[in-house]
Amino acid sequence: MEKKVYLDNASTTYVSSEVMAEMLPCFNAIYGNANSVHSYGRDASAIVDRARDRIAHAINASKSQEIYFTSGGTEADNWAIRGIAHAYSNKGRHIITSQIEHHAVLDACKRLEEEGFEVTYLPVDSHGLVKIVDLLHSIRKDTTLISIMSVNNEVGTIQNIKAIAKIAHDYDVIFHTDAVQALGAIKLDVQDMEIDAMTLSAHKIHGPKGVGCLYLKNGIRIENLLEGGSQERGKRGGTVNVPAVAGFGKATEIAVRDMSINQQKLRNVREYFLKQVGDNIELVSLNGHPLQKVNGIVNLSFDMVDKESLLMLLDMEGIAVSAGSACTANSIEQSHVLKAMGLDDEKANGAIRFSFGKNNSKHDIDHCVEALKKSVEQLRSISALTKAGRK
Amino acid sequence: MYSNRILNRFKSPEYAGGLRGANGTGRAGNETSDLIKIYILVSDEGVIERVNFKAYGGVCTIVAGDCACELIDGASLEEALRVNNYSILQEMGEIPEEREYVGNLAEEAIKNAIEDYYKKREKELKKQGK
Numbered sequence: 030m031e032k033k034v035y036l037d038n039a040s041t042t043y044v045s046s047e048v049m050a051e052m053l054p055c056f057n058a059i060y061g062n063a064n065s066v067h068s069y070g071r072d073a074s075a076i077v078d079r080a081r082d083r084i085a086h087a088i089n090a091s092k093s094q095e096i097y098f099t100s101g102g103t104e105a106d107n108w109a110i111r112g113i114a115h116a117y118s119n120k121g122r123h124i125i126t127s128q129i130e131h132h133a134v135l136d137a138c139k140r141l142e143e144e145g146f147e148v149t150y151l152p153v154d155s156h157g158l159v160k161i162v163d164l165l166h167s168i169r170k171d172t173t174l175i176s177i178m179s180v181n182n183e184v185g186t187i188q189n190i191k192a193i194a195k196i197a198h199d200y201d202v203i204f205h206t207d208a209v210q211a212l213g214a215i216k217l218d219v220q221d222m223e224i225d226a227m228t229l230s231a232h233k234i235h236g237p238k239g240v241g242c243l244y245l246k247n248g249i250r251i252e253n254l255l256e257g258g259s260q261e262r263g264k265r266g267g268t269v270n271v272p273a274v275a276g277f278g279k280a281t282e283i284a285v286r287d288m289s290i291n292q293q294k295l296r297n298v299r300e301y302f303l304k305q306v307g308d309n310i311e312l313v314s315l316n317g318h319p320l321q322k323v324n325g326i327v328n329l330s331f332d333m334v335d336k337e338s339l340l341m342l343l344d345m346e347g348i349a350v351s352a353g354s355a356c357t358a359n360s361i362e363q364s365h366v367l368k369a370m371g372l373d374d375e376k377a378n379g380a381i382r383f384s385f386g387k388n389n390s391k392h393d394i395d396h397c398v399e400a401l402k403k404s405v406e407q408l409r410s411i412s413a414l415t416k417a418g419r420k
Numbered sequence: 421m422y423s424n425r426i427l428n429r430f431k432s433p434e435y436a437g438g439l440r441g442a443n444g445t446g447r448a449g450n451e452t453s454d455l456i457k458i459y460i461l462v463s464d465e466g467v468i469e470r471v472n473f474k475a476y477g478g479v480c481t482i483v484a485g486d487c488a489c490e491l492i493d494g495a496s497l498e499e500a501l502r503v504n505n506y507s508i509l510q511e512m513g514e515i516p517e518e519r520e521y522v523g524n525l526a527e528e529a530i531k532n533a534i535e536d537y538y539k540k541r542e543k544e545l546k547k548q549g550k
Binding site for chain 2 (some may be wrong): 333334335337338341342345363374378410411412413414
């Protein structure tokens with residue numbers, strides 16, 4: 030059987046057996062509606078409470094009630110941006126975000142612009158970092174919200190979240206961060222980092238799909254997301270997805286518990302991968318910050334090659350990678366992240382994201398690099414672009 | 421997203437690569453997104469004896485180049501000039517609508533290659549004083 034290697038863990042991950050074991054009883058044994066007053070409901074509610082406690086503990090929230098479960102990262106991002114902006118619209122109607130945010134943030138901001146809000150999209154440097162000076166210059170008297178992602182999903186650059194949050198508070202502005210790619214990769218301490226609102230998702234950390242949460246610090250106002258129920262303190266109506274929430278809680282607990290050992294593994298895999306690529310393939314460049322990055326994401330540009338063609342050839346060799354984020358991979362447009370970082374067209378067109386998981390081995394990397402070398406050579410041999418003038 | 425027909429052709433394009441001795445070269449597109457180059461070797465009788473292509477772009481760009489070559493391989497120049505966007509897309513089979521522009525690119529590359537051949541031929545004839 031053909032060997033298959035999954036190197037798209039920033040898109041999603043498999044559900045771990047520990048997480049599945051946590052979820053399974055919630056499908057048939059403990060199936061009550063967590064909002065019901067009878068014992069079936071109370072049993073389900075206890076599971077939801079436990080998951081909330083686990084997540085709150087993992088990010089050092091002061092209270093478990095600061096965790097609001099959602100259907101995933103996109104919902105939490107949308108809710109944070111729109112809900113906070115509208116709740117504070119009497120104070121001001123200016124929002125600051127960055128050009129490299131996930132579309133769940135960017136599109137929510139675009140919607141706010143249609144509703145009369147003003148949004149500043151901060152540029153980033155060539156490594157994908159927001160410059161603090163740009164942030165300082167963009168804050169206005171009517172700014173109510175700053176939303177900057179903790180870790181970029183395409184290139185893995187880690188933003189200076191603590192510094193950005195501090196500046197936000199110096200100017201009495203609320204700070205939200207999309208930390209979907211950060212959970213389990215870097216330490217998240219909402220109190221130490223002064224985060225007011227934070228988006229998390231389960232399926233990036235070996236939890237189930239379709240569940241995430243918004244951390245919202247006590248005292249921060251937000252407009253309700255869904256009306257029609259008292260769930261999530263009345264802010265997000267709808268019967269709670271108990272199995273998914275249970276899985277999310279367990280996955281978060283494990284991700285934080287095993288972070289140190291997982292990161293060491295990922296660091297080794299990353300370094301081995303970069304060395305093998307460097308030794309075997311020419312005309313390749315690394316996108317993203319060389320040091321201030323998560324270990325699990327490597328974004329490389331292959332000159333003279335188009336990302337879709339390379340992705341498809343790799344897929345035929347059993348290697349699953351991604352061109353940009355999975356949410357935009359079907360689009361033939363270039364990545365907005367790489368464009369914001371100032372990459373030229375050829376480098377942006379030839380950029381592939383490799384994202385490693387805790388179970389990837391050096392053997393997987395060998396298989397990947399072998400297929401990569403073969404595929405890149407094949408595409409370059411028929412490329413209408415030439416090597417002329419290149420080093 | 422793509423049919424097996426497209427993917428098989430993409431993986432092993434029959435006409436991929438440069439063509440030594442080509443007497444007509446045509447390109448279409450640009451270096452920033454999609455580029456197709458078609459190389460033709462035309463006999464004195466005006467028949468395309470050999471044809472190859474190079475492409476920079478996605479799956480459909482490469483397959484369009486290959487299909488265009490197949491359609492003009494062995495054809496007279498008059499026949500080759502009748503190959504167009506529609507015949508290339510038909511040869512390719514079903515592709516996503518947003519990728520259908522590749523048919524126009526391949527058609528333009530064929531026409532430019534034939535034009536290049538005629539120009540070179542005219543120059544050569546002038547040189548020979550004919």
